[in-house]
Amino acid sequence: MKAVTIGNSDLKVAPINLGGNVFGWTLDEGKSFEILDAFTGKGFNFIDTADTYSWWVNGKGGQSETIIGNWLKARGKRKDIVVATKVGSETKEHGFDISKKHILKSVDESLQRLQTDYIDLYYTHFDDKITPIEETLSAYDEVIKAGKVRYIAASNVSPERLIESFEVSEKNGLPKYQALQPHYNLVERVGYETNYAPLAEKYNLTVFPYWSLAAGFLTGKYRSEDDLNKSVRGGSVKKYLNDKGLAVIGALDKVAEKHHTSPATVSLAWLLAQPHIGAPIVSATSERQLQTLFDAPELKLDAEDLQLLDEASR
Structure with a gap:
């Protein structure tokens, strides 16, 4: 399994990023430990969380970081x-906030929950669009110099503000973002490919897509509205039950059958075949689901596969 170097940093990761959004939400601590043990037991080493996961449970968040810290x-x-x-997301207690005051407070809270002295990669989760960029980057400079953070990255930041961040x-002489976490998958291509892919190229950003499986739609589990009650996330995939979405599922079925694998594994392999993609972010709630993640870096799609998926998803 080939390691991925993040941007211009010295961080090296395996090509699947385990999403921690389910820890403390659909998985309790015991089950979360089982997933983390199985994931790392296969040689994967990259875990993604946020200070606000799972805020929708208690209005605050912190459960995911706490479980990961205990593990x-x-x-x-x-x-x-x-x-x-990550830092900057909205909760019931506060709005989007990447002010220096909020960052300095939040980083210490995350370190405490994670039970560690440092965070390897610290994301601007959401841009509040009002804090001066120099203020945000100065805060990151302070926490990096203090040894609390190694490198920074960006998630939901507009292309304009992202460009300005590099200029500032x-x-x-302030820290630069080393990675980008955009919404990108086979049914959500235009936003990333039009607005962000050129910036990933220009600034050598390693890309870690979130919602890599479109909230589970790309697993093939949801093929009609009758399927939407199969999980707590079912309602969020209803928008994909259209001609395009079903065409993508059809193409995934064909490629999966050809390679004797699953549509989810093909979806992740497609992402890994795209320029600048380092490690798709994917959550799992069972070892069976984890196996689909483990198989993705081993699956090499050929030109015929890529063309079929490309035509169905455009």
Whole structure:
């Protein structure tokens, strides 16, 4: 399994990023530990979370970081794991916020929950669109110099503000984003490919797509409205039950049958075949689901496969 170097950093990760959004939400601590043990037991080392996961349960969040922190402490694996978390998201207690005050407060809270001295990759989760970029980057500069954060990355930041961030970094000698976490998958292509892919190329950003399986739609589990009650996330995939979405599922079925694998594995392999994609972010709630993730880096799609998926998803 080939390691991925993140941007211009010295961080090296395996090509699947385990999403921690389910920890403390659909998985309790015991089940979360089982998933984390199985994931790392196969040689994967990259875990993604956020300070606000799972805020929709208690209005605050912090459950995911707490579970990961308990696991890191119990297993003694901190040095073997690349931990990414985020700051700036909205909760019932506060709005989007990437002010210096909020970042300095939040990083300490995340470190406490994660039971670690440092965060490997710290994301601007959502841009509040009002904090001066220099203020945000100065806050990151402070926490990096303090040894609390190793590198920074960006998620829901507009192309314009992302470009400005690099200009401000260059001008003022401030930290630069090393990675980008966009919404990108086979049924959500236009936004990333039009607005962000050129920036990933220009600034050498390693890309870690979220919603890589379109909230489960690309697993093939949802093929009609009758299927929407199969999970708590079913309602979020209703929008994909259209001609395009079903054409993508049809193409995935064909490629999956050809390679004796699953539509989910093909979906992730397609992402890994795209420029600048480092490790799709995917959550799992069972070892069976984990196996579809493990298989993705081993699946090499040929030109015929890629053309079929490309034509169905455009």
